[in-house]
Amino acid sequence: SQTIHQWPATLVQPVGSPLSLECTVEGTSNPNLYWYRQAAGRGLQLLFYSVGIGQISSEVPQNLSASRPQDRQFILSSKKLLLSDSGFYLCAWSAGQGDTEAFFGQGTRLTVV
Amino acid sequence: GEDVEQSLFLSVREGDSSVINCTYTDSSSTYLYWYKQEPGAGLQLLTYIFSNMDMKQDQRLTVLLNKKDKHLSLRIADTQTGDSAIYFCAESWGSGAGSYQLTFGKGTKLSVIP
Numbered sequence: 001s002q003t004i005h006q007w008p009a010t011l012v013q014p015v016g017s018p019l020s021l022e023c024t025v026e027g028t029s030n031p032n033l034y035w036y037r038q039a040a041g042r043g044l045q046l047l048f049y050s051v052g053i054g055q056i057s058s059e060v061p062q063n064l065s066a067s068r069p070q071d072r073q074f075i076l077s078s079k080k081l082l083l084s085d086s087g088f089y090l091c092a093w094s095a096g097q098g099d100t101e102a103f104f105g106q107g108t109r110l111t112v113v
Numbered sequence: 114g115e116d117v118e119q120s121l122f123l124s125v126r127e128g129d130s131s132v133i134n135c136t137y138t139d140s141s142s143t144y145l146y147w148y149k150q151e152p153g154a155g156l157q158l159l160t161y162i163f164s165n166m167d168m169k170q171d172q173r174l175t176v177l178l179n180k181k182d183k184h185l186s187l188r189i190a191d192t193q194t195g196d197s198a199i200y201f202c203a204e205s206w207g208s209g210a211g212s213y214q215l216t217f218g219k220g221t222k223l224s225v226i227p
Binding site for chain 2: 043
């Protein structure tokens with residue numbers, strides 16, 4: 001069966017420090033991968049999506065970047081965190097060809113202090 | 114752009130029915146979804162409905178879609194304390210076979226009173 005792993009579960013980082021959140025998917029190949037952010041008092045916002053290795057699309061301008069070095073690995077990064085980067089980050093995957101369901105990781109709660 | 118609105122809070126008594134409402138703006142939405150988020154956890158798909166359907170029932174869940182008014186609702190029959198969570202309405206958009214992008218509402222926090 002397919003599973004999605006996301007870590008760490010919680011993270012407290014100082015302003016200006018770098019960030020790396022990792023997400024891996026098992027049990028499927030060539031998944032579509034997504035990073036969403038849930039900020040306090042706001043809905044979920046799509047940050048990045050990827051349909052293949054090295055293919056990253058960004059939905060909103062921001063301080064973050066994403067990379068997909070392997071088929072089932074998706075990384076969210078920042079060189080210098082801002083206070084406004086605090087939030088709950090969710091990785092998700094879906095099968096290709098417009099499948100109807102996305103499966104989410106457990107999320108990472110990031111607090112920038 | 115796309116926008117999904119839903120009320121932020123709902124409180125019901127155990128055993129009663131819960132109805133969570135959602136409105137959306139994108140008339141080209143293909144699928145509409147209800148996701149459940151329990152405390153400290155990721156999202157779990159509860160159910161979805163294709164945009165050419167009016168109703169979908171799945172055990173205690175009933176989804177109603179009024180495409181003319183762009184209104185979606187989720188009814189939970191016989192609500193249990195385990196149903197306490199945040200419920201997100203979402204619509205899918207984006208083009209191409211390889212894309213799957215969701216626009217989410219802010220979530221409705223359902224509190225079930227024993």
